[in-house]
Amino acid sequence: MKTKIAVVGCGPSGLCAIKNCISEGFEVVAFEQTSEIGGEWNSNLEVGPNVHSKIYEGLQINFPKELMEFSDFSYDKNITEVFLTPDKVQNYFLKYTEKFDLRKHIKFNHKIINVRPIDDKWEIIVKDLKNDEYKTITCDKVLICVGISTPWIPKIEGLNDFEGKIIHSRDYRSTKMFENKKVLLIGSGFSAFDIIIAIDKVAEKVTWVRKIKEAHAPFLKIKLSSKSTEKTILIKRFTKSGAEFEDGSFEEFEIIAFATGYDFTFPFLSVDSGISVYDKLVQPLYKQIINANRPSMAIIGLPSFSLRMPMFELQIKFCMQYWSNRKIFPSKEEMLEDIQKDFKLRGVYINRNSHNAHYLGLKNHEFYYQDLAETAGIANIKICLIKMSTHIGKHTFENFHTFRNFKYKILNDFEFSCDCLENQKDENERNQNCVIAKMLKLSI
Numbered sequence: 359m360k361t362k363i364a365v366v367g368c369g370p371s372g373l374c375a376i377k378n379c380i381s382e383g384f385e386v387v388a389f390e391q392t393s394e395i396g397g398e399w400n401s402n403l404e405v406g407p408n409v410h411s412k413i414y415e416g417l418q419i420n421f422p423k424e425l426m427e428f429s430d431f432s433y434d435k436n437i438t439e440v441f442l443t444p445d446k447v448q449n450y451f452l453k454y455t456e457k458f459d460l461r462k463h464i465k466f467n468h469k470i471i472n473v474r475p476i477d478d479k480w481e482i483i484v485k486d487l488k489n490d491e492y493k494t495i496t497c498d499k500v501l502i503c504v505g506i507s508t509p510w511i512p513k514i515e516g517l518n519d520f521e522g523k524i525i526h527s528r529d530y531r532s533t534k535m536f537e538n539k540k541v542l543l544i545g546s547g548f549s550a551f552d553i554i555i556a557i558d559k560v561a562e563k564v565t566w567v568r569k570i571k572e573a574h575a576p577f578l579k580i581k582l583s584s585k586s587t588e589k590t591i592l593i594k595r596f597t598k599s600g601a602e603f604e605d606g607s608f609e610e611f612e613i614i615a616f617a618t619g620y621d622f623t624f625p626f627l628s629v630d631s632g633i634s635v636y637d638k639l640v641q642p643l644y645k646q647i648i649n650a651n652r653p654s655m656a657i658i659g660l661p662s663f664s665l666r667m668p669m670f671e672l673q674i675k676f677c678m679q680y681w682s683n684r685k686i687f688p689s690k691e692e693m694l695e696d697i698q699k700d701f702k703l704r705g706v707y708i709n710r711n712s713h714n715a716h717y718l719g720l721k722n723h724e725f726y727y728q729d730l731a732e733t734a735g736i737a738n739i740k741i742c743l744i745k746m747s748t749h750i751g752k753h754t755f756e757n758f759h760t761f762r763n764f765k766y767k768i769l770n771d772f773e774f775s776c777d778c779l780e781n782q783k784d785e786n787e788r789n790q791n792c793v794i795a796k797m798l799k800l801s802i
């Protein structure tokens with residue numbers, strides 16, 4: 359009998375999971391709670407508890423298209439832009455689905471409600487949202503590909519007392535609600551950067567509170583108008599009308615906007631699934647993928663500040679190596695030991711900074727891909743893509759306002775070009791890139 363795999367979620371990672379399960383000869387059944395594929399890229403600018411996509415007006419992709427595709431399917435050759443708009447990314451996933459005939463494996467409008475282990479199998483309760491019916495299925499393995507959807511808001515005294523509007527970036531779609539308002543924006547990530555640049559143009563004034571230094575990354579500078587201010591001092595408490603800061607200052611606001619990221623939540627996992635989540639740490643996960651308590655379950659896409667699509671593909675191929683028995687998992691003890699070793703290497707301390715446990719960043723992402731590839735005996739992400747993403751990561755932090763103006767191009771499996779590297783002032787960087795590329799070519 360064929361091994362039966364359930365895929366939960368049909369965003370980019372779920373689609374790649376279905377495709378690879380089929381190539382492997384597994385039977386696959388995939389569930390998607392919305393009526394279309396694409397996950398985050400299936401945007402319609404609506405908000406609400408049943409809307410998954412958080413894409414907002416004016417969002418520009420932060421990676422060149424070559425970093426947003428799977429190795430077995432490229433963007434249309436006629437697309438000349440480097441940084442695409444979200445609709446073009448969604449179109450890519452529609453074409454990918456068509457090319458590999460994935461739709462017939464997907465049950466749309468089906469939400470996974472419960473996943474629990476029964477002996478060495480998984481019992482899944484799924485709700486057919488259109489017919490308001492519950493069904494139960496049993497499968498051998500589960501691939502969880504649900505992305506992120508639960509807003510994370512820091513605990514600060516008095517938030518419930520605030521009488522103005524409170525919004526999380528999950529529900530931000532346009533600048534409309536901020537027009538001529540006094541706004542407090544809290545956050546240090548890409549959404550915060552995009553939102554501050556956009557609302558700075560329409561609000562009466564914006565006070566932006568961010569961390570002094572983004573985790574594992576240089577301090578990113580944003581140019582703001584004179585009516586906006588940036589603060590790195592913390593908020594002490596909220597009041598009915600505003601916020602009091604740690605330095606004793608007080609400001610009045612009409613809207614508080616949190617762009618503070620998301621919690622990892624898997625509300626459908628039973629308590630005996632073997633997985634627990636605490637302070638953004640999902641554990642115990644071998645290589646941040648495999649449920650060490652029950653290795654027939656995997657979670658795809660957790661490591662953040664990483665290449666998305668190429669990493670999803672690598673993680674899925676990692677699972678395929680083991681689930682097809684070409685590789686045998688280490689024992690549970692060895693997996694737990696490996697997790698601790700990884701924490702030590704990346705400086706993750708439980709209860710101190712477990713919050714950042716799944717953050718890779720410029721420092722760790724290359725090592726992570728290489729480790730997956732070597733451990734499972736599979737091909738790594740192409741060197742040219744890894745080097746290009748590291749280069750862009752640096753550029754993004756050095757100049758958030760202009761990094762998308764550069765033209766990136768893949769030259770071969772090892773090298774990429776960027777017009778910024780042709781400037782005289784970047785000669786050192788250009789030489790360094792060529793040296794790195796040549797060294798890697800020689801060592802392979």
Ligand SMILES: Cc1cc2nc3c(=O)[nH]c(=O)nc-3n(C[C@H](O)[C@H](O)[C@H](O)COP(=O)(O)OP(=O)(O)OC[C@H]3O[C@@H](n4cnc5c(N)ncnc54)[C@H](O)[C@@H]3O)c2cc1C
Binds near residue numbers: 417471
């Ligand atoms: C504002 C924003 C901007 C971004 N910009 C970029 C970018 O520029 N470049 C980039 O590479 N990445 C970007 N990302 C990251 C983006 O999330 C990934 O590119 C990618 O979409 C993640 O794929 P995924 O399949 O893991 O999750 P998602 O795309 O989130 O898909 C998850 C799917 O699972 C479904 N699902 C969830 N729970 C259930 C359930 N219980 N039952 C059934 N189905 C379920 C959802 O409906 C959804 O379709 C951005 C994300 C956001 C929020």
